[in-house]
Amino acid sequence: MEQLQLAVIGGDGIGPEVTGEARKVLRAALAGAVDLVETEFALGAAHYLETGEILPEDTMAEIATHDAILLGAVGGDPTDPRLAGGIIERGLLLKLRFAFDHYVNLRPTVVHPAVESPLREPGDVDFVVVREGTEGPYVGNGGSIRVGTPHEIANETSVNTAYGVERVVRFAFELAETRSKRVTLVHKTNVLVNAGGLWRRITDAVAADHPDVSVDYLHVDAATIFLVDRPSRFDVIVTDNLFGDILTDLAGAIAGGIGLAASGNINPDGTFPSMFEPVHGSAPDIAGTGTADPTAAILSAALLAEHQGYADAARRIRDAVDQDVASRPASTTTSATGDRIAALVAAA
Numbered sequence: 354m355e356q357l358q359l360a361v362i363g364g365d366g367i368g369p370e371v372t373g374e375a376r377k378v379l380r381a382a383l384a385g386a387v388d389l390v391e392t393e394f395a396l397g398a399a400h401y402l403e404t405g406e407i408l409p410e411d412t413m414a415e416i417a418t419h420d421a422i423l424l425g426a427v428g429g430d431p432t433d434p435r436l437a438g439g440i441i442e443r444g445l446l447l448k449l450r451f452a453f454d455h456y457v458n459l460r461p462t463v464v465h466p467a468v469e470s471p472l473r474e475p476g477d478v479d480f481v482v483v484r485e486g487t488e489g490p491y492v493g494n495g496g497s498i499r500v501g502t503p504h505e506i507a508n509e510t511s512v513n514t515a516y517g518v519e520r521v522v523r524f525a526f527e528l529a530e531t532r533s534k535r536v537t538l539v540h541k542t543n544v545l546v547n548a549g550g551l552w553r554r555i556t557d558a559v560a561a562d563h564p565d566v567s568v569d570y571l572h573v574d575a576a577t578i579f580l581v582d583r584p585s586r587f588d589v590i591v592t593d594n595l596f597g598d599i600l601t602d603l604a605g606a607i608a609g610g611i612g613l614a615a616s617g618n619i620n621p622d623g624t625f626p627s628m629f630e631p632v633h634g635s636a637p638d639i640a641g642t643g644t645a646d647p648t649a650a651i652l653s654a655a656l657l658a659e660h661q662g663y664a665d666a667a668r669r670i671r672d673a674v675d676q677d678v679a680s681r682p683a684s685t686t687t688s689a690t691g692d693r694i695a696a697l698v699a700a701a
């Protein structure tokens with residue numbers, strides 16, 4: 354039987370709770386077809402506070418030997434001075450994304466008819482945000498002077514390379530070819546003229562290679578209006594790391610809740626393992642209460658299965674989620690939701 358070596362990083366807060374349920378469902382979906390070998394890696398803010406370790410080089414090298422990574426979420430109490438400066442988010446999560454060249458951060462949104470969406474007219478909402486994952490303002494290129502004085506100046510530089518932008522824009526067009534053949538570039542070219550100009554020129558050049566794909570452009574502020582007012586206009590949105598981060602929390606909210614929003618950090622070249630995680634964070638406000646919705650992590654496991662070539666397992670997970678959200682009890686728990694979905698998958 355084929356083996357799938359899965360690295361699991363539960364992380365902090367609700368991370369281990371939701372990955373626990375995603376693993377149950379993934380096991381059910383692959384049972385009998387794939388030998389799923391799961392290796393847990395104790396990493397995150399809690400692990401750092403206990404051991405002083407964030408992401409040792411040998412741990413990263415070991416993770417790299419796996420076929421794929423399932424991650425919950427990382428990050429602890431933001432008021433804890435020992436975690437200041439996003440030390441875990443940058444030193445662990447972003448480090449993995451950068452080191453494993455996860456240049457496509459894929460974030461699909463579908464509004465399920467049975468889900469209570471805040472949209473007035475949910476209509477036919479099915480779009481994917483292709484967020485650049487290795488550049489932009491997240492690269493840590495900045496600095497401050499006169500810190501703590503009234504004259505402090507803080508800079509954060511957004512790095513956008515022609516190489517980095519072109520490869521993610523090409524991915525977005527290729528994805529659109531398999532969908533409704535519409536790409537929307539989202540940026541802020543009227544103000545961020547240097548980065549915006551590069552994104553615009555590259556999008557226009559790549560569009561010329563895809564004459565059957567229609568292309569439009571929205572400033573990011575206007576894109577937030579359309580995401581609420583008329584999200585059915587979108588098919589594939591391509592955007593930078595920061596705008597994509599923000600737009601996809603909004604996309605989760607319009608689709609019925611952040612607990613439903615899945616993502617994949619993809620290394621399309623296959624040189625490194627891709628990493629699948631819910632869009633949400635570690636939600637310290639609800640950690641340990643058993644109320645976290647594991648659906649986003651479960652749908653991330655479906656993306657993982659699909660990416661690894663197990664399309665049938667992915668389809669069965671998504672069908673089971675659809676069935677479950679259509680009949681979900683008003684009051685439920687994290688583990689009960691995982692159990693129901695795993696049972697539906699096993700029965701399919």
Ligand SMILES: NC(=O)C1=CN([C@@H]2O[C@H](COP(=O)(O)OP(=O)(O)OC[C@H]3O[C@@H](n4cnc5c(N)ncnc54)[C@H](O)[C@@H]3O)[C@@H](O)[C@H]2O)C=CC1
Binds near residue numbers: 425644
């Ligand atoms: N990929 C990752 O590891 C991410 C980590 N973070 C980190 O997570 C920590 C908390 O960040 P926040 O900004 O509060 O964002 P968050 O996404 O953790 O929480 C925002 C709100 O959504 C709710 N929520 C999130 N996931 C949910 C779920 N599955 N079911 C039900 N409700 C859910 C939370 O209870 C909270 O009210 C921080 O340390 C942050 O840096 C944030 C985003 C992504």
Ligand SMILES: CC(C)CC(=O)C(=O)O
Binds near residue numbers: 442446447598632
């Ligand atoms: C902590 C951030 C870098 C992660 C995040 O919010 C995201 O990727 O959506």
Ligand SMILES: [Mg+2]
Binds near residue numbers: 598602632
């Ligand atoms: Mg985010």
